[in-house]
Amino acid sequence: MSVFSSFGSVLHSRRAKWSLAWLASCLFLTLTASFLANDLPLYAHVHGFSYFPALNPFQTLAAESDGSNPEKLTGQIDWKNKEGFTVWPLVTYSPASLDLQNTGYVSPGGQQHFKNANGSIVPMPVRYRHWLGTTQTGNDVLSGLIHGTRISLCIGILSMLIAGVIGLVTGMVSGYSGDKGLRVRSGVLILLLAGIIPAYFYAFYVRGEILIQALQNSIFLFLFQALVSCLLFFMILLLFYGLGRALSKIRLFSRYIHVPLDLLLSRITEVFAALPRLVLIITLSALARPSLINLVLIFGLTGWTDIARIVRAEMLKIRKSDYLQVAIGQGLPPRRIIFVHALPNIIQPVLVSILFGVSGVILAESALSFLGIGVPFDTVTWGSLIAAGRENFHAWWLVVFPGLAIFFTIWSLHVLADELRVIS
């Protein structure tokens, strides 16, 4: 309940309202980018038939499907000159679509051209204008901005979700159990440690061929196979755990040992924090094939240390509090203590950290795509638009608009994070 009330009080500040509005519209753009900027109409009524080309680009036109017409595929149809009733998205271009009449940096206010049904060049109708100009190859900048919002936000949010989960789990475990919280019988410990070797062998070494083939095939197949391997790994460990339980019946192996979980996890977090993150990301993105999923994974797997540290510190603080001591004293199960009593009080600082993390990832992603590292070269992002503007300083619209978009997004995230932090 503290989280929701704090959200309410965040909204009292004026700049927080602005930043929330900006982020909400960015999120809206992310969700609806394909329907806001597309070179296919949303709805078309041609020759008495209805079409939804933006939803289904491979639909063929019924009246022209006799095979004689070269415009058979919807993708090749010149919808802008089609007779009939069409409903267009707000921006009538996709980021990748090339407008051959407006190549070579056409400015937002400049003269734009349009090729009509007769093939003659006429001034651009207002409906099809490039509101923020074009690039050298004739890509629409506004469309690139809208779709770039989707890429930046998706990478930022997805990677910080990964980081948030890893950070929360590590921080909670090390903060809650401490160095004395987890104790196991020595037999269980010995067999679990020994079990890692066969578990790794059967789950990953024997299945190595399958994993590599899946990786060459597609990333989703690989993730599936990796999941299978992980399950196998834990099942073998479970088997060894059972054996360990049996072994602990013997008096020699029945002594309790404290596992210093906090110490171990803190050291691991420290090592990850010490890795030079930006240089690591640059190196890894140079190694890996440029793809958005790779970027999400790289950012997610390196960005969890701050969250883990914050969660651990908060958890230590909460553990000492009276109400948690009472909860523990009542003999509540750890699951209930963690989820019902501890987690709601940790969410807020974690959220602050995640907001800062998202802004960091968006900044790093745009810088990387500005340099042309890590992002596929044909993907239009905020950073790649600015990089295109760097080649020609006349084209100020290529630098100013995407830059402002990055700037406002980062600023909004910082403002929100700061307001949340002050309240907590």
Place this chain on the structure above:
Amino acid sequence: MARYLLKRIVYFIFTLFLISLVSFAVTVCAPGDPVDRLLSSAVAGQEMSSQAAAVETQRVQLRHQLGLDLPLFYISLQSAAEPDTLHRIFPLADRNTLKALTKRCGNWEKVSDYYLGILNFQRTLALHYIRNASGEASRKQKLNDLAVLGMGLRSTPDEAVAGRSLRQITEWINTDSSLQFLSAQVAGMQRAFAGMTKEPLSMNYYCPALRFHGENQYHRWLFGSSGSGKGVLRGDFGLSYISRQPVGSYILDRLPWTVCLAFISVLLAYAISIPLAARMAKKPGGSLDHRVSAFLYLLYSMPGFWLATLLLMVFANPEVLPVFPASGVKPVAGYPPDASFFQNAWISLPYLVLPTVCYSYAFIAVLTRLLRVSLQQVSGQDYIRTARAKGLDEKTVRLKHALPNALLPAVTLFAEVFPLAIGGSVIIESIFTIPGMGSGIYQSIQSQDYPVLVCVFTLTGLMTMVGYLLTDITYAFLDPRIRYS
């Protein structure tokens, strides 16, 4: 104190070890064969010629010299059916085929018999081809087809496919009397193949074997050896793929400009931030405090590469305000020959203004905010009230009592300056074409020059760790509470 120091240093060494593991993993995972990258005379296709044989020997030598035919790490986990000498087999495609074959039949000796049979077949074929280089075209074609089938055998782990190729080869040899010289080899191959497939013991494969290797690639990478170089611990990161120059000296050549820029920027940032924060904290909540805070907030949210592009667009654009040169660090013609160091510095100054601004603005924003917060915290402390109560004037209280204590958090920031500066230099130096480390990293990425990247990564990790260590030690000296917690 000594105990705390010892603890920190043990952790430091442990973290360094882990960073070295990550760097080594990056080296191993880098796509492409280092031998191919280092040997300029790459052979196109699978031509059978004496020249190809010579190149192959060269490759084997270089591979041995680089230690690439050693196992990767001190311990390895393999299947018990596999021999512990599998790492000597090159190319990697062959190794994978052999692994897959061992997985199917479970008997390494028979697999290796089969593999040696194929190699023997190929060798005889190639020798024959070189000796009779002036044969007629159709016969040459036949030999080439045989060679292709041989390569196919080497690369397929599928028994059905291999069996079919073997039958094809036998048929050709039986029908063509001029190919009789191969019959012994082919018969050997057939026998080995039959032996391998007859009674598969594939259960053998599912028994794990943990093996220890005293001499391995990691050890050699770290400590070096007499043949292959001095090792990373003594600063030898191998040769750059592009410039063929030792990576260490490549980086050292480029370091001065980066260090110079980072140093100037950090100094500038401290010189601006400390007085600014002190002035802001004088009247908390005053109009100056508010305005500067809001401005710093904007500055903090500014992407560096955008600011750099905007600055270039305005101040280095001949059509707007051509105040500063757009790129480089010195005139294209170079410095005048008889100029002194200070004259050179004066000439370079206009080139450095814009990059310095881009380096330092974010740091100024962070540092000022940090100092401002910590000054406010400090000014609520008892000893400040005591100082005021003693009748000290406001200036002495703020500058002598509050500020030094407020500077403590700024010490922590120092550890993070260098990795950030190197990461940032990639962007800023490639925008302003400064011949420093950052643009070197950028070029290495473009040309996939992995030794340079690994070296930069390792060095940055080392610097971060040293930074953390120094910060912790300084902090422990300055703030006794840390030592006892």
